Amino acid sequence: MTPVIAIFDIGKTNKKLFLFNERYEIVWQKSEQFEESTDDDGYPCEDLSKLSQWISTSLDQVLALPDFTIRALNFSTYGASLVYLGEANQPVGYLYNYLKPFPDSVRTQFYQQYGTEATMCLQTASPALDSLNSGLMLYRIKHDKPQLFSQIRYALHLPQYVSFLITGQVASDVTSIGCHTMLWDFSKNQYHSWVSSEGLDRLLGPLSTSDSVQDISWQDHLLKVGVGLHDSSAALIPYLASFREPFVLISTGTWCISLNPFNESPLTVEELQYDCLCFLHYKGKPVKASRLFAGYEHEQQVKRLAEHFQTDLNYYQTVAFDPDIIQQLRNHRAGGDFHEVKAPPLQESLFRHRNLADFNTYEEAYHQLILDIIAQQLISTNLVLANSMNGQSAVKRIFVDGGFSKNPIYMNLLAAAFPELEVFAASVAQATALGAALAIHRHWNAHSIPSDCIALQYYAPSQQMVL
Structure with missing residues (x-):
C-alpha cells in the first residue's frame, strides 16, 4: 500500500481531492462542481452544507481505497470568506460571497470610528476591498445583522472550517488572517486594535502556523491533519x-x-x-x-x-x-x-x-x-x-x-x-x-x-x- 497525503483543494468553481505519494506525484484525484446557493439577501453564495457533506464522504471514499495508506490530510481553499459556528459548533448564517455588495452606511461608520481609509489600509496592509476584507464582513454582520451575530460563537476562515470538519478543533491560520482581511496590524504583528475593540478577537480562535498538525482518528484511521491554508x-x-x-x-x-x-x-x-x-x-x-x-x-x-x-x-x-x-x-x-x-x-x-x-x-x-x-x-x-x-x-x-x-x-x-x-x-x-x-x-x-x-x-x- 502506497503511503500518501490527501489534499482537499477547494476553489470557487472546482472542488478537488488529490492523493500525493512521497515524491509528491499525484496518484489519484477527483473533481466536482456544485451549483451555488443564495444567502438571506438573495445573493449567490457557496452551498456550505453540500460542500461539508462532499468533504466527509470523499474522505471516507479515499480511506477505503485498497492501494493507499493515507498518513496525513491538509486543505487549501479560496480566501476572504468566513464560516460562522453557533453554540453547538454547527454553522449558522451563510458562507457569504466575497463579491457581495457592501452597505455604504456600514463602510462609512467603520472608517469614522477607527481611522481614515488610508490609515487603516496602511496599518493592515490591505487595500480597501469591502466584502473582500473578511474582517469588514464580520464587522458588517455585527452592525447590519445583529440577530445573526448574537448566534456566533466562532468565525473561521474557510480553510480552517474544512479542517475543523475533520479535527473538531477551532483555529485561525496566519495565511488567512494576514491576507487583505483588515484584521492584522503588520507594524505590531498582532490583531489590529479595532478587532479587540469590537470583541471580534474572541470569535476567531487561537492563532496557528500552517505547518502544524493535529493527530486525530477518523473512521479508525490515524491521521495527521493540517490547519488548512489560503x-x-x-x-x-x-x-x-x-x-x-x-x-x-x-x-x-x-x-x-x-x-x-x-x-x-x-x-x-x-x-x-x-x-x-x-x-x-x-x-x-x-x-x-x-x-x-x-x-x-x-x-x-x-x-x-x-x-x-x-x-x-x-x-x-x-x-x-x-x-x-x-x-x-x-x-x-x-x-x-x-x-x-x-x-x-x-x-x-x-x-x-x-x-x-x-x-x-x-x-x-x-x-x-x-x-x-x-x-x-x-x-x-x-x-x-x-x-x-x-x-x-x-x-x-x-x-x-x-x-x-x-x-x-x-x-x-x-x-x-x-x-x-x-x-x-x-x-x-x-x-x-x-x-x-x-x-x-x-x-x-x-x-x-x-x-x-x-x-x-x-x-x-x-x-x-x-x-
Missing part, C-alpha cells in the same frame, strides 16, 4: 521549499501578482496606490505583493485584435517572438518605451487607447500589446523587488507561473526588462494543492523534498534588444 499562500510554498536564494514569483492569471517573500519593509502609501498589499506566508513572515490586472486586459485586447484583423480569437498563440518587430516599434512608434507609465492606477490599460489602424499586421499589434503590458509589469514588480529599508534587493531570480509563463513574447520581454536578473518560466502541477502538502511535509514524509517539483525554462535577455 490558496494564494499555498501556491507560493513549492517555491519556498525548492529555492533558498531570494526570488520574486510573478503568478499570472486574471491578475499578475508579484510576490516577494524576502521583502519585509513596511508598506508605503505609494505602494498602496499601486495596489500593493502584504500577507503572511505559512511560517508567519510577511510577503509583499503587487497586483496588476494584466491577464484580464490581455483577454479583452485579443478580442479587439481578432475583430480588427479578422482572425481567430486564439490566433495570438501562434505569434512567435520577433525582436526585429520590437526594435521597429521602439524606433518608429511613440509609446513603445518601457518608462512611459508614471502614475497610478496601473489597471489603466495603455493598449486600450491605441489606434489599431496604425499597425500593419496582427503580429505587430500583438507585440505592442505585450510591450505595453510589460511596461506596467516592470513598475508593478519593481515595487516589491527592492527592499525600501536599504534601497537594495537580494533577489537574483524571477519565476513566472500561470498563463503568461507559456507566452514567449511576454517571457522574452520580461527578461529584457530585468537584464540583471535570471528570468524563468516555471511550471508546477497543481501548485496550490502541492503547497498544502509541502506545508506539513516533516510530519508525514521522512524523505527529502524532491528537487524536480518545479520545471524551469530560462529566458536570457537578447543581446541586441536592450529595453
